[in-house]
Amino acid sequence: MAGMSGRMSTVIKAKVSKLLDRAEDPGETLDYSYQKQLESLQQVKKGIADVVTAKKRLGMQASKLEQSVLKLDTQARQALAAGNEELARTALERKQFAQTELQSLDQQVAELQSQQDKLIESEKRLRTKIEAFRTKKEVIKAQYSAAEAQVRISEAATGVGEEMADVGLAMQRAVDKTENMKARASAVEELEAAGTFEDLTQLGEGQDDIDRQLAQLGAGGMVDDDLAKMKAELGMGPSAPEPTQLEAGAPGEPGEPGTAKP
């Protein structure tokens, strides 16, 4: 690997110092630094609200997908009962895909929850520190000459600044994670908009891009398993004879009694 590596702590310290340098304005008054601390606290609160919003969005998407899973399962069952194994397989492939997405969404929601908890803790720490700074500032002002007070207060401000930098970086990480998840959520929404999880009986030949992609995404084995299980449940048995006539694109009346072979 090119270049010398620093210790982790050296790199982090440099990063925090850089943030502090950027934040520090030599011309600023001492009271202004308290004002800035309060602003930083507001930003953290806003950051927490953003994470909560993102989490809600993912949660809503997850419940939509849950409905799709149920719907597709029912459709597969009906298609199978009507003797249309092809359609049942397509429905199961989509169900499999929706389930995989659902799992990933659940993980992301959990991850955002943990980010939210951490930010809330950070906000609490920063708030306590800012409050301590406010008190300390008044005590110093009362005890020391103006010049001495200036030095001591600005030392304390640096200490609080470090806390602000810490919280700031934590927020940045949370934002990055949230952005990644938003991108992913949009991708799923696009699939939804394209009708991936829609009523399959409405599809014609159904061999659009989505179907091909889903077939390639495979989970083939799992789909076969699902199909076998479903057949068994419908009393068709694993060794049920292949339906001789597959009416492509015309699945008949799904779920109509009497079409399933006992």
Next chain:
Amino acid sequence: MIVRIMGEGQYRLSEETIERVNSLDNAAVAAVEANDEDAFHTAFEELLDMIRKDGEHLGDEEIESSDVIVPPADTSFEEAAAEFTGDGLIPD
């Protein structure tokens, strides 16, 4: 010496503990360079435990600047690789 674990708070450590922390810090970076994820997590977790166990936790109301700042406990191997090698965000 004051040590901050990012996202967690500050601790007061003895010089002797700081030295041990530093050597674990070096071990963690060496593991990143060797692309050894397990070794990284082992060294990093040991480092964090040492700070938490041997250090004295500073109250939130104490205002101190840190002498040493270590990354957050949930730093992933990928993040460490991006950050702590010569090709990282802050080149040496």
